[in-house]
Each structure stands twice: as structure tokens, then as C-alpha cells.
Amino acid sequence: MKTLILDEPFNLSLADTPFPAAPQAGEALVKVHKVGICGSDLHAFKGEQNFFEYPRILGHELAVEIVQLGSPLAELSVGDICAVNPYLNDGTCIACRRGKTNCCQNMRVLGVHQDGGMREHFLVPATHLYKADLSVDELAQVEMLAVGAHAVRRARLDKQENVLVIGAGPIGLGTAAFARLEAKKVAMLDVSETRLEFVRQLGLAEAINTRTDVISELKERFSGDLPTTVFDATGSAGSMVNAVTYCAHGGQLILVGHTKNELPFHNPSIHARELSLHCSRNATEEDFKRVITTLEQKQIDVEAWITHRASPEELVKNFASWTKPETGVLKGLLEF
Ligand SMILES: [Zn+2]
Structure with a gap:
């Protein structure tokens, strides 16, 4: 399957990687439809991101579809289109215990501290998937709006x-x-x-x-x-x-x-x-759900914010240009 890997600063490559293993209990195997490109992805590309290790699969603004669940869940089913909360918190630290999961002491962010979603399929904790009645373009902007x-x-x-x-x-x-x-x-x-x-x-x-x-x-x-x-x-x-x-x-x-x-x-x-x-750091489940409801109710329209789109092959060629202000990128989307 296609996977985009940031091997080192200024070097994004397209690789053919093995399909993920079957999901364990609590995990979901997802198909990635769209990935929003964030300012922090562009900083990582330029080697300007703090606490960042290479190689890394970027991608934390995600619109995905559930392909397989590791264990049955009441609220999610195979085929559901979901936004992904990329903020993987430990659930046990003082911040998490007080509901401030967005500033967990041991925060791991998908696409930053561990590999993210710039690949056709990957495994995500099912608790971090939020089903929504939205287009995949809108879903790829939920994380950005949640911030x-x-x-x-x-x-x-x-x-x-x-x-x-x-x-x-x-x-x-x-x-x-x-x-x-x-x-x-x-x-x-x-x-x-x-x-x-x-x-x-x-x-x-x-x-x-x-x-x-x-x-x-x-x-x-x-x-x-x-x-x-x-x-x-x-x-x-x-x-x-x-x-x-x-x-x-x-x-x-x-x-x-x-x-x-x-x-x-x-x-x-x-x-x-x-x-x-x-x-104000990141966002919590409450914020993601608020964004989804607001978009479903058409109180905010973000379709016009998408200025650039690329396939994996095109992104390898265009990513450097997307970091330049003169390209005029507001929100760029990677499309699988
Ligand atoms: Zn925590």
C-alpha cells in the first residue's frame, strides 16, 4: 500500500509498505480518504519542528473509513466515516484525570511523536474515532477546527x-x-x-x-x-x-x-x-464533537478554505512549494 514517509528534512518519499496487521481489541483498521496538511507538517518538512524524529509518517488531520474493528463497539461500525482525534493521551496522568486530555503529560500525537495517517490504511485506537455525517473534505478539517x-x-x-x-x-x-x-x-x-x-x-x-x-x-x-x-x-x-x-x-x-x-x-x-x-493546547473529545455538530448544522462552511489538493505522487513533487507563502496555500489536502 502507498505510504508517504518524511525520511529527513526536505525529503518526502512514496513507499510501498505492507498492509497493517489485523486490529487488536480496542483498535480499528481504517482506510484513509483525505489528510489535511498543517503548518506543523510544513515545519517538520523544513526541519524546524521541536522534538521531532525522522523518519516519520506525517498526517494528523484525517478523514477515514472504518474497515475492521478489533472488538465490537456500540457506537461504531465497519463503513463509518470518521474524524480522528490524533492526541493519544495516557489516561492516567494528573491532566487526564482532570479531563484535560489535550495537555496530557505523556502526550503522543499521531504524525508527530508516532507515525500518522499519510498512508492508505493504518490502525487507530477506536476511542479516538468520531463518526460524523459530513463530507470527507469537511472531516479532514475537523481537527484543525477543534483547535x-x-x-x-x-x-x-x-x-x-x-x-x-x-x-x-x-x-x-x-x-x-x-x-x-x-x-x-x-x-x-x-x-x-x-x-x-x-x-x-x-x-x-x-x-x-x-x-x-x-x-x-x-x-x-x-x-x-x-x-x-x-x-x-x-x-x-x-x-x-x-x-x-x-x-x-x-x-x-x-x-x-x-x-x-x-x-x-x-x-x-x-x-x-x-x-x-x-x-490553549490541542483539543479534547468535547471540542471534536462540538466541531462535528457545528459543521453538520452548517453553522460554519469550510469548503472554501481548501486551496490545494494532491495525490500521493503529486505531494512528493509539490510539498516543498506548499511551504512557500507565494504558493498561497491556505489548506492543502492529500487525497488517497
Ligand atoms: Zn495523561
Whole structure:
């Protein structure tokens, strides 16, 4: 069967690998239909991903079909089309015991810490499959949206709140899409006019360019106030630190992206605001199910977010170009 292997940075190859063994109890053998390509996959390709070992089979944004179950399950059957929760938690650590499975102390992420879904078939823990009445294109975007939905759940927004999302990549767009369902008004900030134009076309949020007088632009859109909740989905240390200046007094900053750098926050700025600072990591089963319901109810439409598609053979040739901003990739899909 076809398997894409990232042998080392800048070297993605297509191999013919043996079909997986039969699933054990609790496992499911799945056929992979679509794989969303994430920013972290592109970082791994460029050798910029922390704690990453090569060779590795990438792929954690997955739309799959159940081919065989290792043990019978009430909620899943052969032929079901499912999203995959790639966050394999140990179920026993302090975070898991408190329901925070998204930040398990011993987290193993499919496609990052162990081999993922860029292959025709593989074995997945059945507890990490969520059946959905969605297209396979939509299903391949559930994980990405769940990261945004989780960040919004962390924020506990109310209908009186104005929200700013910094970074109009797929995670930022997902965050804005869910914030919009719960807040009064949402604005997005980005350096790329192409991405901001996409935000305007979707009617997702107010779109502000980083090169403008951002504070004035925010106050103009939010009746003279700054946003009470700011999400940073850039992964840029500079942006994350500067985001404080956009937060209203008494507000909160949610860091959805992450960086390997230190974040030197200016204490007078965060103290004067009595700023609440949260990190938001991955997503839980609750977030995945929320995303599936929201998509099933057509409250969010993500078909337009897919800008590029490739077969396994094409991806080997095109992956390097997908890492370049000028290619204009918002969401790329690998199609088996
Ligand atoms: Zn755990």
C-alpha cells in the first residue's frame, strides 16, 4: 500500500509498505480518504519542528473509513466515516484525570511523536474515532477546527465581548469562526493582505492589516474600546508579546500558537490590565464533537478554505512549494 514517509528534512518519499496487521481489541483498521496538511507538517518538512524524529509518517488531520474493528463497539461500525482525534493521551496522568486530555503529560500525537495517517490504511485506537455525517473534505478539517473551538472554549466568551484574533492562517480562521458564534464582534489581524481579503470574502470578521495603526483601527470597530479577548494564532514570539497592547483592561489573552522562544511580557502592561493569560493546547473529545455538530448544522462552511489538493505522487513533487507563502496555500489536502 502507498505510504508517504518524511525520511529527513526536505525529503518526502512514496513507499510501498505492507498492509497493517489485523486490529487488536480496542483498535480499528481504517482506510484513509483525505489528510489535511498543517503548518506543523510544513515545519517538520523544513526541519524546524521541536522534538521531532525522522523518519516519520506525517498526517494528523484525517478523514477515514472504518474497515475492521478489533472488538465490537456500540457506537461504531465497519463503513463509518470518521474524524480522528490524533492526541493519544495516557489516561492516567494528573491532566487526564482532570479531563484535560489535550495537555496530557505523556502526550503522543499521531504524525508527530508516532507515525500518522499519510498512508492508505493504518490502525487507530477506536476511542479516538468520531463518526460524523459530513463530507470527507469537511472531516479532514475537523481537527484543525477543534483547535480553534478549544481556544474559544478556554475563553468563556459572552455576547457582550469584542474579540481580536491575530493570525489569519487556518487555526486563526477556525478560532474566529467559533468566536463569532459566541461573541458580539470579531476582528482579525494579519500581515498578509491576501489572507485578509479571504477573511473579508468569507464575511468571517473585520480584517485589519498589521501595518496600519492597529489600536485606532480596533477602537474604530469596537465603539472606542479595545477587545476584551485577544487570541494569538501566529506562533510568533514578537506578535504574542505585542498582543498585550491590544487587550482591554480587565481582558484576557489566549495563546493558541506556540514558539520555542521566551516571551518577555512587560509587567506594568499586564499588571495594569489585570490581564488573564491562557495557553490553549490541542483539543479534547468535547471540542471534536462540538466541531462535528457545528459543521453538520452548517453553522460554519469550510469548503472554501481548501486551496490545494494532491495525490500521493503529486505531494512528493509539490510539498516543498506548499511551504512557500507565494504558493498561497491556505489548506492543502492529500487525497488517497
Ligand atoms: Zn495523561
